[in-house]
Amino acid sequence: MSKWNLTNLKRNGDNLRIFIVEFTFLLIVVYIIIPDFVLRCIGIGSWKKQNTLGVAITFDDGPHPDYTPKVLDILERYKVPATFFVVGENAAAYPELIKEIQGQGHRLGIHCQQHICSWFLNPWETWSKWDEGVATLESLTGQKVELIRPPWGVFNMALWLWLRHRKMKVVLWNVEGFDWLTQRSPEQITKRVLRKTTAGSIVLLHDAGGQPGAPKNTICALESICRKIAVEKKLPFVSLDLTKNGLEASPACRWSWRTCRFVQTFCRSKYTSPITRRL
Numbered sequence: 001m002s003k004w005n006l007t008n009l010k011r012n013g014d015n016l017r018i019f020i021v022e023f024t025f026l027l028i029v030v031y032i033i034i035p036d037f038v039l040r041c042i043g044i045g046s047w048k049k050q051n052t053l054g055v056a057i058t059f060d061d062g063p064h065p066d067y068t069p070k071v072l073d074i075l076e077r078y079k080v081p082a083t084f085f086v087v088g089e090n091a092a093a094y095p096e097l098i099k100e101i102q103g104q105g106h107r108l109g110i111h112c113q114q115h116i117c118s119w120f121l122n123p124w125e126t127w128s129k130w131d132e133g134v135a136t137l138e139s140l141t142g143q144k145v146e147l148i149r150p151p152w153g154v155f156n157m158a159l160w161l162w163l164r165h166r167k168m169k170v171v172l173w174n175v176e177g178f179d180w181l182t183q184r185s186p187e188q189i190t191k192r193v194l195r196k197t198t199a200g201s202i203v204l205l206h207d208a209g210g211q212p213g214a215p216k217n218t219i220c221a222l223e224s225i226c227r228k229i230a231v232e233k234k235l236p237f238v239s240l241d242l243t244k245n246g247l248e249a250s251p252a253c254r255w256s257w258r259t260c261r262f263v264q265t266f267c268r269s270k271y272t273s274p275i276t277r278r279l
Protein backbone atom coordinates (compact mmCIF):
# COMPACT_ATOMS: atom_id res chain seq x y z
CA MET A 1 0.00 0.00 0.00
CA SER A 2 1.37 3.41 -0.94
CA LYS A 3 2.25 6.01 1.66
CA TRP A 4 -0.56 8.27 0.34
CA ASN A 5 -3.15 5.54 0.88
CA LEU A 6 -1.91 4.90 4.41
CA THR A 7 -2.15 8.60 5.31
CA ASN A 8 -5.68 8.73 3.89
CA LEU A 9 -6.73 5.65 5.87
CA LYS A 10 -5.34 7.14 9.08
CA ARG A 11 -7.15 10.44 8.42
CA ASN A 12 -10.44 8.59 7.82
CA GLY A 13 -9.93 6.63 11.04
CA ASP A 14 -9.35 9.87 13.00
CA ASN A 15 -12.45 11.46 11.44
CA LEU A 16 -14.56 8.44 12.38
CA ARG A 17 -13.31 8.60 15.97
CA ILE A 18 -14.13 12.33 16.17
CA PHE A 19 -17.59 11.67 14.70
CA ILE A 20 -18.29 8.91 17.24
CA VAL A 21 -17.19 11.12 20.15
CA GLU A 22 -19.25 14.08 18.93
CA PHE A 23 -22.30 11.91 18.23
CA THR A 24 -22.10 10.29 21.69
CA PHE A 25 -21.79 13.69 23.32
CA LEU A 26 -24.80 15.03 21.39
CA LEU A 27 -26.81 11.93 22.29
CA ILE A 28 -26.05 12.38 25.99
CA VAL A 29 -26.98 16.07 25.82
CA VAL A 30 -30.30 15.44 24.05
CA TYR A 31 -31.28 12.20 25.78
CA ILE A 32 -30.17 12.94 29.35
CA ILE A 33 -28.84 16.43 30.10
CA ILE A 34 -31.62 18.57 28.55
CA PRO A 35 -34.63 16.67 30.04
CA ASP A 36 -32.88 16.29 33.37
CA PHE A 37 -32.00 19.99 33.51
CA VAL A 38 -35.50 21.14 32.55
CA LEU A 39 -37.51 18.78 34.75
CA ARG A 40 -35.21 18.32 37.73
CA CYS A 41 -32.96 21.37 37.97
CA ILE A 42 -35.31 24.14 36.81
CA GLY A 43 -38.49 22.29 37.73
CA ILE A 44 -40.44 23.03 34.55
CA GLY A 45 -43.01 20.25 34.13
CA SER A 46 -42.45 18.88 37.62
CA TRP A 47 -43.56 19.71 41.15
CA LYS A 48 -40.88 20.45 43.69
CA LYS A 49 -43.09 22.46 46.01
CA GLN A 50 -46.81 23.03 46.59
CA ASN A 51 -48.63 26.30 46.46
CA THR A 52 -50.03 25.99 49.96
CA LEU A 53 -48.86 26.63 53.50
CA GLY A 54 -49.12 22.94 54.27
CA VAL A 55 -46.27 20.43 54.22
CA ALA A 56 -46.59 17.21 52.21
CA ILE A 57 -44.60 14.23 53.38
CA THR A 58 -43.66 11.54 50.85
CA PHE A 59 -42.04 8.11 51.06
CA ASP A 60 -40.14 6.33 48.30
CA ASP A 61 -38.99 2.80 47.48
CA GLY A 62 -41.57 0.77 49.44
CA PRO A 63 -43.58 -1.00 50.39
CA HIS A 64 -41.46 -3.04 52.78
CA PRO A 65 -42.95 -5.65 55.15
CA ASP A 66 -40.81 -4.56 58.13
CA TYR A 67 -40.74 -0.80 57.73
CA THR A 68 -43.92 0.34 55.98
CA PRO A 69 -46.34 -0.84 58.76
CA LYS A 70 -44.26 1.05 61.35
CA VAL A 71 -44.34 4.20 59.20
CA LEU A 72 -48.10 3.81 58.84
CA ASP A 73 -48.52 3.46 62.61
CA ILE A 74 -46.69 6.74 63.26
CA LEU A 75 -48.59 8.57 60.53
CA GLU A 76 -51.86 7.27 61.97
CA ARG A 77 -50.91 8.37 65.48
CA TYR A 78 -50.06 11.90 64.37
CA LYS A 79 -52.88 12.08 61.80
CA VAL A 80 -50.41 12.93 59.05
CA PRO A 81 -51.47 12.27 55.44
CA ALA A 82 -48.66 11.09 53.20
CA THR A 83 -47.92 9.97 49.66
CA PHE A 84 -46.11 6.71 48.96
CA PHE A 85 -44.19 6.38 45.70
CA VAL A 86 -43.96 2.61 45.48
CA VAL A 87 -41.77 0.44 43.30
CA GLY A 88 -44.00 -1.74 41.08
CA GLU A 89 -42.32 -5.03 41.89
CA ASN A 90 -42.42 -4.31 45.66
CA ALA A 91 -46.10 -3.42 45.39
CA ALA A 92 -46.79 -6.70 43.58
CA ALA A 93 -44.88 -8.61 46.27
CA TYR A 94 -46.80 -7.00 49.16
CA PRO A 95 -50.31 -6.19 47.91
CA GLU A 96 -51.69 -6.18 51.47
CA LEU A 97 -49.44 -3.22 52.30
CA ILE A 98 -50.79 -1.30 49.31
CA LYS A 99 -54.31 -1.95 50.61
CA GLU A 100 -53.26 -0.77 54.07
CA ILE A 101 -51.73 2.45 52.67
CA GLN A 102 -54.85 3.04 50.62
CA GLY A 103 -57.14 2.13 53.53
CA GLN A 104 -55.53 4.75 55.75
CA GLY A 105 -56.28 7.43 53.17
CA HIS A 106 -52.73 8.04 51.95
CA ARG A 107 -52.01 8.70 48.30
CA LEU A 108 -50.05 6.36 46.07
CA GLY A 109 -47.77 7.12 43.16
CA ILE A 110 -45.43 4.97 41.12
CA HIS A 111 -41.63 4.91 41.38
CA CYS A 112 -41.17 2.75 38.22
CA GLN A 113 -41.61 -1.03 38.02
CA GLN A 114 -38.01 -1.50 39.18
CA HIS A 115 -35.71 0.92 40.96
CA ILE A 116 -33.57 1.74 37.94
CA CYS A 117 -31.94 5.04 37.03
CA SER A 118 -33.52 6.50 33.86
CA TRP A 119 -30.09 7.45 32.51
CA PHE A 120 -29.36 3.79 31.85
CA LEU A 121 -32.63 2.89 30.14
CA ASN A 122 -33.14 3.03 26.40
CA PRO A 123 -36.43 4.52 25.11
CA TRP A 124 -38.19 1.13 24.75
CA GLU A 125 -37.16 -0.01 28.23
CA THR A 126 -38.22 3.36 29.67
CA TRP A 127 -41.76 3.14 28.23
CA SER A 128 -42.26 -0.53 29.04
CA LYS A 129 -41.00 -0.30 32.64
CA TRP A 130 -43.12 2.76 33.43
CA ASP A 131 -46.20 1.28 31.74
CA GLU A 132 -45.65 -1.94 33.67
CA GLY A 133 -45.29 -0.04 36.95
CA VAL A 134 -48.50 1.91 36.35
CA ALA A 135 -50.40 -1.26 35.36
CA THR A 136 -49.17 -3.06 38.49
CA LEU A 137 -50.29 -0.30 40.84
CA GLU A 138 -53.61 0.24 39.07
CA SER A 139 -54.41 -3.47 39.26
CA LEU A 140 -53.78 -3.42 43.02
CA THR A 141 -55.64 -0.22 43.87
CA GLY A 142 -58.32 -0.20 41.20
CA GLN A 143 -57.57 3.50 40.76
CA LYS A 144 -55.89 5.45 38.02
CA VAL A 145 -52.27 6.36 38.74
CA GLU A 146 -51.61 10.08 38.35
CA LEU A 147 -48.43 10.71 40.27
CA ILE A 148 -44.96 9.52 39.42
CA ARG A 149 -41.52 10.06 40.85
CA PRO A 150 -38.55 8.63 38.96
CA PRO A 151 -35.85 6.82 40.95
CA TRP A 152 -33.22 9.37 42.08
CA GLY A 153 -35.43 12.06 40.54
CA VAL A 154 -33.62 11.80 37.22
CA PHE A 155 -35.02 11.81 33.70
CA ASN A 156 -34.31 10.91 30.12
CA MET A 157 -35.99 12.18 26.94
CA ALA A 158 -38.12 9.02 26.59
CA LEU A 159 -39.48 9.43 30.12
CA TRP A 160 -40.31 13.06 29.41
CA LEU A 161 -42.27 12.03 26.31
CA TRP A 162 -43.91 9.16 28.21
CA LEU A 163 -45.18 11.35 31.01
CA ARG A 164 -46.54 13.92 28.59
CA HIS A 165 -48.24 11.22 26.54
CA ARG A 166 -49.70 9.48 29.60
CA LYS A 167 -50.56 12.83 31.28
CA MET A 168 -48.72 12.01 34.50
CA LYS A 169 -47.75 14.51 37.18
CA VAL A 170 -44.14 14.36 38.23
CA VAL A 171 -43.61 15.02 41.92
CA LEU A 172 -40.08 15.77 43.09
CA TRP A 173 -39.20 17.39 46.42
CA ASN A 174 -37.50 20.39 47.95
CA VAL A 175 -36.60 18.81 51.31
CA GLU A 176 -34.80 15.52 51.80
CA GLY A 177 -33.41 13.90 54.90
CA PHE A 178 -30.76 11.84 53.07
CA ASP A 179 -32.25 9.04 55.15
CA TRP A 180 -31.19 6.41 52.61
CA LEU A 181 -27.68 6.63 54.08
CA THR A 182 -27.23 4.24 57.00
CA GLN A 183 -24.80 6.58 58.77
CA ARG A 184 -27.43 9.34 58.97
CA SER A 185 -28.67 9.27 62.55
CA PRO A 186 -32.35 9.94 63.33
CA GLU A 187 -31.27 13.25 64.93
CA GLN A 188 -29.43 14.31 61.76
CA ILE A 189 -32.42 13.39 59.58
CA THR A 190 -34.80 15.34 61.83
CA LYS A 191 -32.50 18.36 62.04
CA ARG A 192 -32.04 18.58 58.28
CA VAL A 193 -35.74 18.16 57.50
CA LEU A 194 -36.70 20.82 60.06
CA ARG A 195 -34.08 23.26 58.84
CA LYS A 196 -35.20 23.00 55.22
CA THR A 197 -38.98 22.75 55.66
CA THR A 198 -41.03 25.83 54.88
CA ALA A 199 -44.63 26.47 53.79
CA GLY A 200 -45.48 24.29 50.81
CA SER A 201 -42.53 21.94 51.19
CA ILE A 202 -42.55 18.45 49.75
CA VAL A 203 -40.46 16.26 52.04
CA LEU A 204 -38.75 13.14 50.73
CA LEU A 205 -38.19 10.19 53.09
CA HIS A 206 -37.86 6.45 52.48
CA ASP A 207 -39.83 3.51 53.91
CA ALA A 208 -37.57 1.02 52.10
CA GLY A 209 -34.47 0.87 49.91
CA GLY A 210 -31.25 2.80 50.40
CA GLN A 211 -28.35 1.31 52.31
CA PRO A 212 -29.05 -1.78 54.45
CA GLY A 213 -31.11 -0.92 57.53
CA ALA A 214 -31.37 2.79 56.67
CA PRO A 215 -35.21 2.96 57.04
CA LYS A 216 -34.79 2.13 60.75
CA ASN A 217 -33.34 5.62 61.20
CA THR A 218 -36.22 7.12 59.21
CA ILE A 219 -38.73 5.42 61.51
CA CYS A 220 -36.91 6.74 64.59
CA ALA A 221 -36.83 10.25 63.10
CA LEU A 222 -40.41 10.29 61.80
CA GLU A 223 -42.10 10.83 65.15
CA SER A 224 -40.07 13.93 65.99
CA ILE A 225 -40.44 15.22 62.41
CA CYS A 226 -44.24 14.95 62.67
CA ARG A 227 -44.28 16.60 66.08
CA LYS A 228 -41.77 19.37 65.46
CA ILE A 229 -43.10 20.51 62.09
CA ALA A 230 -46.51 20.96 63.69
CA VAL A 231 -45.36 22.40 67.03
CA GLU A 232 -42.15 24.30 66.28
CA LYS A 233 -42.72 25.28 62.66
CA LYS A 234 -46.48 25.65 63.18
CA LEU A 235 -47.12 24.21 59.72
CA PRO A 236 -49.95 21.75 58.99
CA PHE A 237 -49.43 18.49 57.15
CA VAL A 238 -51.49 18.22 53.99
CA SER A 239 -52.09 15.49 51.49
CA LEU A 240 -50.17 16.01 48.29
CA ASP A 241 -53.14 17.14 46.29
CA LEU A 242 -52.03 19.03 43.25
CA THR A 243 -55.55 19.35 41.86
CA LYS A 244 -56.40 21.77 44.66
CA ASN A 245 -53.21 23.61 44.12
CA GLY A 246 -53.48 27.24 43.14
CA LEU A 247 -51.01 27.06 40.33
CA GLU A 248 -52.43 23.95 38.78
CA ALA A 249 -55.91 25.43 38.86
CA SER A 250 -54.57 28.56 37.30
CA PRO A 251 -55.07 28.54 33.54
CA ALA A 252 -52.18 30.94 33.28
CA CYS A 253 -49.51 28.40 34.03
CA ARG A 254 -49.10 24.66 34.54
CA TRP A 255 -45.40 24.83 35.18
CA SER A 256 -43.71 24.26 38.49
CA TRP A 257 -44.33 26.31 41.59
CA ARG A 258 -40.87 27.80 41.50
CA THR A 259 -40.90 28.76 37.84
CA CYS A 260 -44.30 30.39 38.06
CA ARG A 261 -43.96 31.96 41.46
CA PHE A 262 -45.21 35.28 40.14
CA VAL A 263 -48.54 33.64 39.30
CA GLN A 264 -48.90 32.69 42.95
CA THR A 265 -48.59 36.34 43.93
CA PHE A 266 -51.25 37.53 41.49
CA CYS A 267 -53.64 34.59 41.82
CA ARG A 268 -53.36 33.95 45.57
CA SER A 269 -56.81 35.15 46.58
CA LYS A 270 -58.56 33.33 43.75
CA TYR A 271 -56.73 30.03 43.81
CA THR A 272 -55.44 29.45 47.32
CA SER A 273 -56.41 26.08 48.72
CA PRO A 274 -58.83 25.70 51.66
CA ILE A 275 -55.99 24.85 54.05
CA THR A 276 -54.25 28.13 53.21
CA ARG A 277 -57.42 30.11 53.73
CA ARG A 278 -57.96 28.48 57.11
CA LEU A 279 -54.53 29.63 58.21
Ligand SMILES: [Zn+2]
Pocket residue numbers: 060061111115150151152209
Ligand atom coordinates in the same frame (compact mmCIF):
# COMPACT_ATOMS: atom_id res chain seq x y z
ZN1 LIG B 1 -36.01 5.65 45.07
